């Protein structure tokens with residue numbers, strides 16, 4: 001791979017290659033022209049999740065959640081706030097485990113909320129339980145340093 005970044009568009013799924021000399025925060029999708037980083041987590045279904053894992057060169061912070069889970073709902077605004085701090089270094093994804101049972105089973109998700117830190121298909125870290133935005137950011141950065 002070149003020293004550029006490969007980023008999957010959260011809107012249309014297009015795989016974008018950004019040259020290393022371009023600031024990723026300003027990057028737009030070459031197909032649908034949506035900004036690649038909006039400061040908001042991207043909601044993914046199973047297919048979109050797999051596409052990010054397979055094609056993104058960025059670390060992925062994945063919030064595995066479900067609509068009926070109170071702690072998950074409580075954490076949602078914290079996770080959204082963490083996106084503003086972690087982008088464009090990390091791409092934040094939200095995976096609804098009810099709609100992604102196969103992926104959840106394969107990942108061995110036993111309780112939610114669970115956060116996974118992935119990079120190029122490799123799991124760097126995981127943690128269960130709701131956290132506030134500061135702890136989410138600190139946990140993610142320490143996972144990236146390992």
Ligand code: ZN
Pocket residue numbers: 009010011012013014029030031032033034
């Ligand atoms: Zn797009």
